[in-house]
Amino acid sequence: MADRKPFIAGNWKMYKTGPEAAELAEELKKLVCDVNGVDIMIAPPFTALGTVYEIIKGSNIQLGGQNLFWKTEGAYTGEISPSMLRSAGCSYVIIGHSERRQHFGETDETISKKIRAALDAELKPILCIGESLEERESNQTYSVLDNQLERCLQGLTSDDIHNLTIAYEPVWAIGTGKTATRDQVQGAHSHIRKRLKEKFGILVEKSLRILYGGSVKPENIKGLMSMPDVDGALVGGASLKAESFAGIIRFND
Numbered sequence: 001m002a003d004r005k006p007f008i009a010g011n012w013k014m015y016k017t018g019p020e021a022a023e024l025a026e027e028l029k030k031l032v033c034d035v036n037g038v039d040i041m042i043a044p045p046f047t048a049l050g051t052v053y054e055i056i057k058g059s060n061i062q063l064g065g066q067n068l069f070w071k072t073e074g075a076y077t078g079e080i081s082p083s084m085l086r087s088a089g090c091s092y093v094i095i096g097h098s099e100r101r102q103h104f105g106e107t108d109e110t111i112s113k114k115i116r117a118a119l120d121a122e123l124k125p126i127l128c129i130g131e132s133l134e135e136r137e138s139n140q141t142y143s144v145l146d147n148q149l150e151r152c153l154q155g156l157t158s159d160d161i162h163n164l165t166i167a168y169e170p171v172w173a174i175g176t177g178k179t180a181t182r183d184q185v186q187g188a189h190s191h192i193r194k195r196l197k198e199k200f201g202i203l204v205e206k207s208l209r210i211l212y213g214g215s216v217k218p219e220n221i222k223g224l225m226s227m228p229d230v231d232g233a234l235v236g237g238a239s240l241k242a243e244s245f246a247g248i249i250r251f252n253d
């Protein structure tokens with residue numbers, strides 16, 4: 001566990017205008033400025049990246065994008081390139097969130113291209129994977145995870161793994177208030193780690209962080225973080241209020 005520093009990431013989804021995002025970032029910065037044993041990231045909507053970056057620059061909070069397109073530039077109306085995210089101050093990018101798969105037709109193939117493009121631009125990708133309720137109930141969870149990992153990470157080398165984070169987000173637990181049990185989470189995380197260790201070697205044990213996402217709140221974070229393969233959380237709803245997100249970040253207080 002030595003090198004796997006806890007990592008708490010907030011996904012603001014399609015919430016917060018520029019001024020609202022600025023207010024939330026200011027409040028959060030005050031509440032967590034003394035935290036140093038946890039990596040912290042927030043991913044506001046694209047339109048608020050610049051404003052939020054000005055507020056958190058030089059602090060212990062890092063910036064992330066919620067998505068990107070894999071091309072460097074061109075006639076791709078409505079898309080954002082890796083270098084645009086970098087120049088807006090991002091060091092991370094969330095890729096393959098289930099809402100993007102569900103509503104915007106993302107596939108493991110497009111996700112794989114996005115991961116490659118993010119790594120090439122020195123952005124650290126957070127790859128989201130997870131099963132639906134139907135898949136869990138028919139005992140397909142681990143095979144679904146295996147397939148997603150295989151397809152989304154194809155072509156990557158062990159060197160790429162340094163900069164990758166995996167977020168295990170069971171689709172049925174996202175935004176539903178239904179958190180997976182600690183044992184379900186630990187089972188999935190240890191399965192993911194085992195698979196990736198087979199593929200990429202020992203580094204996966206030492207440094208690959210696996211976050212859990214799905215209705216994480218200040219009340220359940222401590223229990224989740226007590227599991228040996230849980231290295232942090234990707235937080236949606238509870239990251240939209242400075243106090244609740246700070247409560248999650250300060251899980252160890």
Ligand code: PGA
Binds near residue numbers: 011175215216237
């Ligand atoms: P939630 O979202 O915390 O609101 O369940 C998690 C996510 O979508 O990453």
